[in-house]
Amino acid sequence: MAEYSDSITVHVPSARLFAYLADVEHLPSYMPRLTSVHPHEGDQVTVTAHIEPADAPEQDVTSEAWVHVVEEGKSLEWAAPSPHDYRGRAHVDEGEDAGTCRLTVELHTRHTGEQVEHRLKEALSGIKQAVEKVER
Template sequence: MADHEASTTVDVAANVLFDYLSDIEHLPDYLPWLTDVHRAAPRPAEAQGMEARRPQQPVHEEVEVTAHVPAGGEPDQTVHSEAWIDIVEENRSLRWGAPGEQDYHGELDIDFVADGTSRLTVRLHTTHTPDQDIDDYLHHALETIKATVEQPPTTPGDTPQA
């Protein structure tokens, strides 16, 4: 089993960063190995807003993903999988996982640092032995998120701004 964690400071307000990251349509923007993500079921009623659920109740989304997975020197494999994402607005956190024998799951937390600045922390748990490649992918994802959200949008609505 292996646990991985990485953090970065992002020059975007915590609520703006959370709004961007909690939209599953944006996943392929900052996780380039994901080629497709879509809901496997209609959005749940709890997704209508905090007033539609109990405090700390997550919005649970079932999703289907397609990814290119490195195959250790071989050509990348295309993998289709079911997964889930829990979104907890009050904590500005996301939890996700994929069913199966791999026991893959993770969480993402966004903390307020100062006006227009956030701390983004991602944790992953896998049944694989510790692997530097996983740490490298995690740092790459954080760098991509930071670069994506900190750049000014080219057209209105492209990326968040603080």
């Protein structure tokens, strides 16, 4: 198992970032491979992603997952059943400067290597860009 964690400062109030993240329909705006998200009753979601595996033709894949929004403490937890044991947590903290906040994302997966680290940074950057763009 591999554990990954990274953080980014976002120039919006923490409540604004948390509200944006808590709306799972925003996922495709900051997760480049996701093409659609359909929330269901409770924490369940169906996600579709466009992938380009090294050993197969590019394709769209659909899977079930769950996203649990924890209002107290401003965090989200998620998991997708797969052989990769993929799950994670995002936590929003107040920033050092007024009108900013700090987003930390932790991932747990069987995947290892620079590609996971790159995609984590890509997701953090995508969230920052998406929510700051909406804020303007």
